[in-house]
Amino acid sequence: MDDPRVPELAPHLSSAGVFLVLRRMRVPLIVLIVIFAVSVLGLSLVPGQNAQGRPDRMDLFESFYFMSYTATTIGFGELPNEFTDAQRMWVTLTIFLAVIGWAYAIGSLLSLMQDQGFRQALARRGFTRSVRRMREPFLLLVGYGNATKMLARSLDDMGRRFVVIDNQEARVSAVELDSYRADAPALRGDARDTGLLTLAGLGHQTCAGVISLAGDDETNLDVAMTTALLRPDLPVIARSGSRDVADRMRAFHVQEVVNPSDRFGDHLRILLRSPAAYQLMSWLTSAPGTPAPRRFPPLPHGRWVVCGHGRYGEELSADLRAEGLEITEVHVSGGRVLAGEGDSAQVIESGHVSDAAAFVAATASDTTNLWLVEAARRANPDTFVVALQNRRANAPLFSAIGVDFGLVPAEVIAHEVLARLANPVLVRFLRQVPHQGDDWAAQLVDRLVTTCGRGTPELWRIRLSRDHAPALVGRLDERSLSLADLLRDPADRDDTLDIVALSLFREGERTMAPAGDLVLRVDDQLLLAGRPRARSALATTLTEVPTASYVVDGHRVPSSWVFRRLARVDSAGRRR
């Protein structure tokens, strides 16, 4: 709790469970004590007999001993002496009383254990404790839908920690079932409650960011606002379904707003312009280790039929019109199959699908999309079919029906958030990709596959500053270091490291896929893709003088001071 503005945890939240038990157990415990006291006292007062059959009484200790084993139904018999009839009458009464008392107390305790409120209090307590124990950076995930699930899986693969809040019990239990490598604390609750966000670690000093991908916009907006106000230093990524909400989020300086429906149009536009660029972008943003996706053939540029509903369909049509396509819009009311109103034949007819180049089914319901695709295929088997796949679980249906291009919003969101988290520079690079042309993108994909292998390459950024590349500063100042020299292998400088330079950022200017003979300068930033081994090799070139000297100039420089004196070289590795 470093930030004083973060509300302190309310003290009652942490020990609520214990107090609830104590409070609810008051009456059963008192009943039990009273029954016991009356039985013991009564038994010690009732006339009894001793071993010789003379009148005597049991003392308090003997009565207590007898009642203890009788009331708990252990029953050792009549001790220490055989009972008189008067004692037996009293014991009969107390047995019934004691059984009732115990049944009541144990029953209350068991029903308390079953109690929803109590269990939630316990769950909350455990959650708070495990969040407080987090010692490494973690992300706060709000909502645990399809997109968050995919994101969480990738985060786990990358070795990052996270905390989950969702308002549905089933989803919270799904976090446990999904069995991540690291412990992922999850709690059911409304994320609009600031106290709950605080419990989930909003005020924690190692909290690294908040990602709100809940189903409803209001929650996302609320979480984004709360975070922006209480922890302005934390990055927030929020999903929004509408432009209004996105604008409101941006008003709170939330820079990263993800709008899945907006992205469908964007993806189609990129795909229309350059299938290779689309392939490159979707590969670089996919989960670690994913092989390169297949490249789509060029999309038909004729008349497109767009089936959507409401503003969303209009936006999609506008996006596609901006690419110079002729668009026929068909509105499907509410995205539902309505008898008479949304008859498939009617839709196909009004859209003139039979001579259209492509057909887009983009309603909010997968069922509607499926029957639209089916009807379009029947009317025109050659048409290119695009479908919005709202639920990931329906993917087999769409592939069975033969969709040419399908987009799953959950996947899009997960990929985008992952890209933003893993590498903010990558996002800026990706924005430039569609403007580079199809051939450029195709070449880059081929280069990446040949140098880095089939899996998604590791992406990272280096800064050739005095702090980050101390071994190279002299050469950078002299402007004698080319990119190709930098990427030579420290093990054998005739080999090149398995690294592809994606972009160079210099004084506000960006060079995409810089060539090998480009001369580097101080404070240049490079976005690189490559194998993990190459990454560590490059790191030694940047920081170790002997390595840098060998890699760049081909000199083998002694690393110790004495031998350096003997070889007459200075600390930067150059001959005097």
Place this chain on the structure above:
Amino acid sequence: MNLEKVVFGFFVVLAATLNFGFFIGDLGDPQMHSVYELFAAVVVNLVATVLKFGDRTQMGAVHLATSLVASLQLLAAAVVWTYAANVLTNGGLSPTQTATVVSLSGGALFANIVSVVLLVVETVSFQRR
């Protein structure tokens, strides 16, 4: 009038009075200390302790603490009494044993007095508001 407060006050005061009744008298004289009074004090103290469960206020916490002290002391006194009467001497208690039991209950009495003081303070501060 709040019935809960009546019951609560009743048990707190009764615990103290029974404890006092057992404690008073010559420290080492078994004739002056009735075992039934000790029994009653233990039972009433346990009830008073349970009544104080689950109160989240600061005052409630101190109340519970004093009652726990009193109950523990009285239980210790009862155990000593039982052991002395049934295991060591088989019958009456010696003056030393009686003194141990009664002084233990004296400690409990002090805790009970604190409890009563707390009750009075709580009541007085409530009326001032």
